[in-house]
Amino acid sequence: MIDLQRDGDVYVLRFDEGENRFSPGFLGAVEEALDTVAESDGPGALVTVGTGKFYSNGLDLEWLGANQDRFEEYLKRVHGMFARVLELPMPTFAAVNGHAFAGGAMLALCHDTVVMRTDRGYFCLPEVDLGMSFTPGMNALLKERLPRATAHEAMLTGRRYTAEQAREAGIVQRTAAEDEVLPAAVELAAASAGRGGGTVARIRADLYRPVLDALHGPALP
Amino acid sequence: MIDLQRDGDVYVLRFDEGENRFSPGFLGAVEEALDTVAESDGPGALVTVGTGKFYSNGLDLEWLGANQDRFEEYLKRVHGMFARVLELPMPTFAAVNGHAFAGGAMLALCHDTVVMRTDRGYFCLPEVDLGMSFTPGMNALLKERLPRATAHEAMLTGRRYTAEQAREAGIVQRTAAEDEVLPAAVELAAASAGRGGGTVARIRADLYRPVLDALHGPALP
Amino acid sequence: MIDLQRDGDVYVLRFDEGENRFSPGFLGAVEEALDTVAESDGPGALVTVGTGKFYSNGLDLEWLGANQDRFEEYLKRVHGMFARVLELPMPTFAAVNGHAFAGGAMLALCHDTVVMRTDRGYFCLPEVDLGMSFTPGMNALLKERLPRATAHEAMLTGRRYTAEQAREAGIVQRTAAEDEVLPAAVELAAASAGRGGGTVARIRADLYRPVLDALHGPALP
Numbered sequence: 001m002i003d004l005q006r007d008g009d010v011y012v013l014r015f016d017e018g019e020n021r022f023s024p025g026f027l028g029a030v031e032e033a034l035d036t037v038a039e040s041d042g043p044g045a046l047v048t049v050g051t052g053k054f055y056s057n058g059l060d061l062e063w064l065g066a067n068q069d070r071f072e073e074y075l076k077r078v079h080g081m082f083a084r085v086l087e088l089p090m091p092t093f094a095a096v097n098g099h100a101f102a103g104g105a106m107l108a109l110c111h112d113t114v115v116m117r118t119d120r121g122y123f124c125l126p127e128v129d130l131g132m133s134f135t136p137g138m139n140a141l142l143k144e145r146l147p148r149a150t151a152h153e154a155m156l157t158g159r160r161y162t163a164e165q166a167r168e169a170g171i172v173q174r175t176a177a178e179d180e181v182l183p184a185a186v187e188l189a190a191a192s193a194g195r196g197g198g199t200v201a202r203i204r205a206d207l208y209r210p211v212l213d214a215l216h217g218p219a220l221p
Numbered sequence: 222m223i224d225l226q227r228d229g230d231v232y233v234l235r236f237d238e239g240e241n242r243f244s245p246g247f248l249g250a251v252e253e254a255l256d257t258v259a260e261s262d263g264p265g266a267l268v269t270v271g272t273g274k275f276y277s278n279g280l281d282l283e284w285l286g287a288n289q290d291r292f293e294e295y296l297k298r299v300h301g302m303f304a305r306v307l308e309l310p311m312p313t314f315a316a317v318n319g320h321a322f323a324g325g326a327m328l329a330l331c332h333d334t335v336v337m338r339t340d341r342g343y344f345c346l347p348e349v350d351l352g353m354s355f356t357p358g359m360n361a362l363l364k365e366r367l368p369r370a371t372a373h374e375a376m377l378t379g380r381r382y383t384a385e386q387a388r389e390a391g392i393v394q395r396t397a398a399e400d401e402v403l404p405a406a407v408e409l410a411a412a413s414a415g416r417g418g419g420t421v422a423r424i425r426a427d428l429y430r431p432v433l434d435a436l437h438g439p440a441l442p
Numbered sequence: 443m444i445d446l447q448r449d450g451d452v453y454v455l456r457f458d459e460g461e462n463r464f465s466p467g468f469l470g471a472v473e474e475a476l477d478t479v480a481e482s483d484g485p486g487a488l489v490t491v492g493t494g495k496f497y498s499n500g501l502d503l504e505w506l507g508a509n510q511d512r513f514e515e516y517l518k519r520v521h522g523m524f525a526r527v528l529e530l531p532m533p534t535f536a537a538v539n540g541h542a543f544a545g546g547a548m549l550a551l552c553h554d555t556v557v558m559r560t561d562r563g564y565f566c567l568p569e570v571d572l573g574m575s576f577t578p579g580m581n582a583l584l585k586e587r588l589p590r591a592t593a594h595e596a597m598l599t600g601r602r603y604t605a606e607q608a609r610e611a612g613i614v615q616r617t618a619a620e621d622e623v624l625p626a627a628v629e630l631a632a633a634s635a636g637r638g639g640g641t642v643a644r645i646r647a648d649l650y651r652p653v654l655d656a657l658h659g660p661a662l663p
Contacts, residue, residue, distance in 0.1 A: 091598070112598060128416060133423040143428060147590060148368060149391055155424050156312070156333060157413065170591055192599065195570060202575040203597050206663075207585060221427075349637060354644040364649060369589060370612055376645050377533070377554060378634065442648075 002029035004036060009043045009193035010186055011036075020056035022103055023063055027077050034084045044196035045189035046088060048111065049095035049182050053121065058103025075219035078103060079137040083215040085110035086208055090196035095185035096163075096172065102126055106138055109145045112204075114172040115185045122160040123171055129158045136221055140214035146171060223250035225257060230264045230414035231407055232257075241277035243324055244284055248298050255305045265417035266410035267309060269332065270316035270403050274342065279324025296440035299324060300358040304436040306331035307429055311417035316406035317384075317393065323347055327359055330366045333425075335393040336406045343381040344392055350379045357442055361435035367392060444471035446478060451485045451635035452628055453478075462498035464545055465505055469519050476526045486638035487631035488530060490553065491537035491624050495563065500545025517661035520545060521579040525657040527552035528650055532638035537627035538605075538614065544568055548580055551587045554646075556614040557627045558605040565603040565613055567596045578663055582656035588613060 003014040013033050017026060037046055050056055059078065064071060085092060085107070094100075094111040098121040105123050108114050116123065125142070127134060134142065134155065142151050147170040153159055154171070163175040176184045205212060224235040234254050238247060258267055271277055280299065285292060306313060306328070315321075315332040319342040326344050329335050337344065346363070348355060355363065355376065363372050368391040374380055375392070384396040397405045426433060445456040455475050459468060479488055492498055501520065506513060527534060527549070536542075536553040540563040547565050550556050558565065567584070569576060576584065576597065584593050589612040595601055596613070605617040618626045647654060 112594065128420055128424055131418075131420050133420060134427060136427075139427045144590065148365065149394070151428065152333065155428060156421060157416070173591070195599070197573075199570055199573050199575060200598060203570055206576060206578075206581045207593065207597060349641055349645055352639075352641050354641060355648060357648075360648045369586065370615070372649065373554065376649060377642060378637070 001026060002033055004033040007186070008190060009045060009196070010189045011040070011044065011046045012182075012186065013037070013046060013048045014051065015048065015056060016051045019054045020050050020104065021060040021062075022056070022058060022078055022081070023060040024074075024077075026060070027081060030081055031084070034081070034088070037090075038084070038088055040090070040196070042196060043193045044090040045093065045193040046090055047093045047095055047182070047185045047189050048107075049185070050097050053098040054104075055094070055096045055098050055100040055121070056104025056107055057099060057101045058105070058107070072219050075135055079135070079215040079219055082106060082110050082137065082141060083212055086212060086215075087201060087205060089198050089201035091189065091192040091200060093185040093189050095182045096121065096123070097178070097181050099124075103138075106141055109141060109171075113174065113185075113188060115174040115176055115181055115188070116163040116166055116172040117178050117181045118163040118175045119178055122162065123166045124158065124160040125154045126158045128156060135219055136217060137211075137215040137219065140211045144208060144211045222247060223254055225254040228407070229411060230266060230417065231410045232261070232265065232267045233403075233407065234258070234267060234269045235272065236269065236277060237272045240275045241271050241325065242281040243277070243279060243299055243302070244281040245295075247281070248302060251302055252305070255302075255309070258311075259305070259309055261311065261417070263417060264414045265311040266314065266414040267311055268314045268316055268403070268406045268410050269328075270406070271318050274319040275325075276315070276317045276319050276321040276342070277325025277328055278320060278322045279326070279328070293440050296356055300356070300436040300440055303327060303331050303358065303362060304433055307433060307436075308422060308426060310419050310422035312410065312413040312421060314406040314410050316403045317342065317344070318399070318402050320345075324359075327362055330362060330392075334395065334406075334409060336395040336397055336402055336409070337384040337387055337393040338399050338402045339384040339396045340399055343383060344387045345379065345381040346375045347379045349377060356440055357438060358432070358436040358440065361432045365429060365432050443468060444475055446475040449628070450632060451487060451638065452631045453482070453486065453488045454624075454628065455479070455488060455490045456493065457490065457498060458493045461496045462492050462546065463502040464498070464500060464520055464523070465502045466516075468502075469523060472523055473526070476523070476530070479532075480526070480530055482532065482638070484638060485635045486532040487535065487635040488532055489535045489537055489624070489627045489631050490549075491627070492539050495540040496546075497536070497538045497540050497542040497563070498546025498549055499541060499543045500547070500549070514661050517577055521577070521657040521661055524548060524552045524579065524583060525654055528654060528657075529643060529647060531640050531643035533631065533634040533642060535627040535631050537624045538563065538565070539620070539623050541566075548583055551583060551613075555616065555627075555630060557616040557618055557623055557630070558608055558614040559620050559623045560605045560617045561620055563605070565608045566600065568600045570598060571600045577661055578659060579653075579657040579661065582653045586650060586653045
């Protein structure tokens with residue numbers, strides 16, 4: 001489901017469960033992997049990547065449908081995963097190998113740098129067309145991590161961005177062909193691993209303080 | 222003075238009083254039209270447009286000069302109009318057919334998308350050259366709706382932006398020739414009307430919460 | 443160390459002490475010069491410029507090393523200088539003639555407009571590689587004055603931006619060859635001096651209220 005490998009200073013966390021939706025099992029495996037990564041001392045960098053056509057499609061709506069009484073608790077756990085990535089004491093890279101939808105798109109935005117596959121796959125926040133609004137934590141994350149005009153368009157129209165469109169809109173920083181997405185992210189990660197440590201974590205947490213406060217706060221309005 | 226038409230799912234609200242300054246009569250007519258639009262249920266979208274050379278020149282300084290004791294009450298009403306547009310439960314489009322100055326420029330920015338006429342007309346915040354500062358509500362709106370560098374330049378230099386310059390600066394999303402401005406806005410509106418409803422209103426209100434709080438708060442510092 | 447000249451409506455404040463680090467003597471001279479400039483009434487504009495290879499390299503780490511017990515008091519004084527520039531009642535221009543590093547880069551960002559030399563010199567926030575984080579005031583300044591993606595990259599990677607890269611990233615507004623940097627800034631200043639006065643100060647202070655609050659607040663978290 002989740003595979004964590006270390007190659008020199010670079011951790012590669014691979015999501016490998018189809019659409020990579022945030023099932024409780026998926027969340028548990030990611031939490032465990034992030035614990036391992038966060039304990040790392042000194043140089044280090046993290047790359048996350050999906051498999052096949054999907055980076056991640058976000059919330060596990062099927063599980064939620066069967067566990068509606070646990071909605072808030074579940075959201076808190078998702079918020080916690082977002083916060084953990086934002087708080088990691090090292091540079092972080094999302095290798096977006098395929099679709100990054102909804103919560104999966106937000107997870108990508110929790111990384112310092114996003115490299116997105118060019119020939120296939122969309123970045124999309126489909127919530128508006130599903131009749132869903134964003135939690136306070138998600139709203140804060142999107143608002144602070146995207147250029148204003150992009151946050152407005154992405155959140156209010158549900159536009160599907162190709163890699164090139166996502167780069168123009170300031171959503172992703174790099175694009176690459178399918179088989180170059182992960183290598184490009186790993187290469188960037190290796191080059192930045194010397195910056196791993198508490199300083200990066202402090203600067204990032206200060207810069208995104210309102211986001212972290214919202215993610216650690218109530219999951220629902 | 223104000224003309225509200227419905228064409229399928231698209232409401233077209235035309236301002237038709239010369240410079241379209243916010244006189245009490247103008248404000249009353251707009252409030253009534255927005256009431257009608259807001260009551261609409263299900264699919265829907267709004268386009269606002271002016272007439273001739275003007276989209277709107279904003280505050281009615283002549284009326285204000287004769288009614289200085291009603292300044293705060295008047296500003297609250299203008300703020301209320303801005304907030305009403307921001308809170309509409311449907312996609313909104315400003316067809317900027319001519320000058321959008323001061324409060325008129327801000328009214329345009331309350332819409333999701335601005336289409337601006339290319340051959341004539343400016344977007345301009347002339348307040349700095351009139352010795353006027355911005356109310357807390359206007360300051361919040363401009364700060365949150367414009368890219369940072371554009372807010373700084375527009376508010377502190379009073380630059381007049383042509384349509385092309387306004388698009389480059391991230392003020393408007395589309396440009397069109399004079400006779401294409403309204404048709405382009407209506408076409409976009411019709412294509413987005415399926416997104417009308419409470420979800421759009423909730424997402425937009427969450428995204429612009431600090432702006433709405435400022436617009437609903439004290440009109441003066 | 444500091445030279446203040448007036449040419450028509452334009453004040454030119456030249457930093458002329460090597461790397462132009464913020465020694466107590468440097469800060470005192472700048473404070474005095476800014477007092478003079480701020481007392482100016484009516485039309486006016488300010489240009490700051492360094493000498494030779496340096497605009498400013500920021501904090502005087504050598505002096506700080508010998509005066510560690512005065513760290514907080516020293517930071518408050520630096521914050522005060524940043525706030526003074528942000529609060530000046532006239533348009534302000536930084537003629538970045540050479541390196542603008544760390545606090546020197548932040549000082550440049552306190553001006554309305556930055557003109558940067560093309561052939562030599564970098565804009566750089568090296569803090570992350572020095573194991574330093576940013577004070578609340580500095581964090582707020584960088585967060586509000588830079589496009590989001592640029593603040594993230596500049597603060598978390600320590601990237602050195604050439605003038606062209608800084609313009610693309612939205613850090614500076616103009617670039618010019620070495621011997622044109624100061625003349626270009628003075629020309630812009632002269633053209634904008636008519637906007638000098640309290641209105642500019644009020645609009646700018648409202649726009650950067652969170653930054654000014656942070657700069658006037660506790661220097662350390």
